[in-house]
């Protein structure tokens with residue numbers, strides 16, 4: 001399956017043509033009106049505290065929940081006109097709930113420890129991705145035909161976070177039906193990156209990434225089937241964890257998962273401060289928390305470390321950008337210098353087929369032979385399935401309700417590219433075995449999050465397969481934490497994925513704390 005010389009030339013020519021097409025597309029696209037503007041810096045010190053610290057201060061009555069919730073409401077009102085991240089708020093309900101929290105703390109006689117134990121996030125604001133049910137909030141996932149659909153219950157991890165005392169302030173934008181890396185749809189509009197409004201925040205949990213990066217939220221919740229937590233966290237400079245699948249419930253998300261997708265999708269925490277990842281995951285895991293070793297103290301010096309600099313030259317993805325190669329090398333150097341460990345560079349030829357592996361497995365039927373629900377069917381909900389070619393034609397005339405990305409996915413679904421292939425299944429099985437052997441229960445792997453930093457709006461349409469860097473980890477079913485690593489010369493977030501063996505989530509969460517300490521974690525996009 002190696003590439004010949006002629007094929008390489010063809011790939012190069014194709015990529016050059018695509019680059020030219022995008023340049024023309026940009027010239028023809030209208031400017032957004034916020035182009036060139038910058039987010040204001042944060043001025044309220046409450047916005048610079050982790051949820052863990054906020055909860056502690058609230059319990060100790062050093063600050064009230066109403067003050068904290070109000071600080072976040074003010075920040076959302078300041079930045080959301082620029083970001084379009086929060087698409088429906090519940091500010092007045094949240095303030096009432098905060099007032100109740102303050103009253104409860106006033107009356108609590110059991111002391112701080114009782115509250116910490118029972119309600120670890122008491123009084124802390126929470127942001128929720130719209131595709132998760134949150135009672136009274138939209139249940140549309142960016143589909144015009146679902147306008148007016150309202151959630152009647154809370155999705156289980158949302159309910160658990162609420163039960164731990166967190167107060168949701170609203171829901172945030174996603175890509176249409178959560179199946180694209182740009183959070184844009186014709187119901188709630190386009191969401192922008194807090195570090196550069198002309199760029200994407202990623203997707204599908206892009207509203208979460210954007211509002212977290214923009215300091216309008218401190219903790220949030222996302223789901224990830226191909227990078228939907230990790231891409232937005234990477235592009236927006238925050239932390240996110242794709243949990244080992246099967247731990248956190250995926251119930252009551254729209255669209256629901258079908259076929260074998262439940263094996264590859266994971267719900268997990270997204271946040272600005274690494275120390276919030278672990279307590280959030282403990283809460284969100286519910287009864288399955290005991291399958292993980294979240295109380296085990298991790299000694300990084302005793303782990304085995306590996307790094308993979310790129311996917312080995314896939315035909316589908318673009319090469320990893322120099323800044324990202326460099327920062328991953330710096331992580332390696334720091335690990336070796338700080339911990340006295342050896343970080344071994346490894347290569348897996350199968351990674352080149354990350355995209356093919358992802359599409360093949362996403363299309364497989366479930367145990368009972370039932371195939372996943374076709375995307376064109378979901379696009380037509382609650383009516384009949386759409387016909388992607390017809391939608392494409394309508395799109396050119398500006399008459400389709402659907403985004404180009406969703407139509408593209410509908411078309412891809414009809415093409416031979418997305419038919420499960422036996423040779424790809426073999427490749428994946430081999431990769432799975434090798435990767436599990438390598439990582440064991442004490443191995444940690446660094447892998448680029450994406451080939452480049454946050455792209456300009458719509459550019460992913462011209463480079464649709466770069467998500468293979470995150471997608472392949474879903475199919476392997478491994479836990480992975482996205483960690484920010486400071487900003488590049490243009491002020492855009494850098495980062496890396498940290499992967500571990502199944503159920504070894506505590507290892508990558510410990511790495512997130514280390515990398516935050518070493519590389520500075522989240523940066524205020526409004527600073528300097």
Ligand SMILES: *[C@@H]1O[C@H](CO)[C@@H](O)[C@H](O)[C@H]1NC(C)=O
Nearest residue numbers: 133139150151152153252254
């Ligand atoms: C969201 O809508 C879908 C159907 O369109 C429905 O099955 C689901 O129950 C709704 N979710 C909630 C929480 O109301």
Ligand SMILES: CC(=O)N[C@H]1CO[C@H](CO)[C@@H](O)[C@@H]1O
Nearest residue numbers: 084086087088187188189190
């Ligand atoms: C800029 C933009 O399109 N904002 C929209 C975000 O979503 C809400 C809810 O659907 C709309 O009311 C806004 O117009």
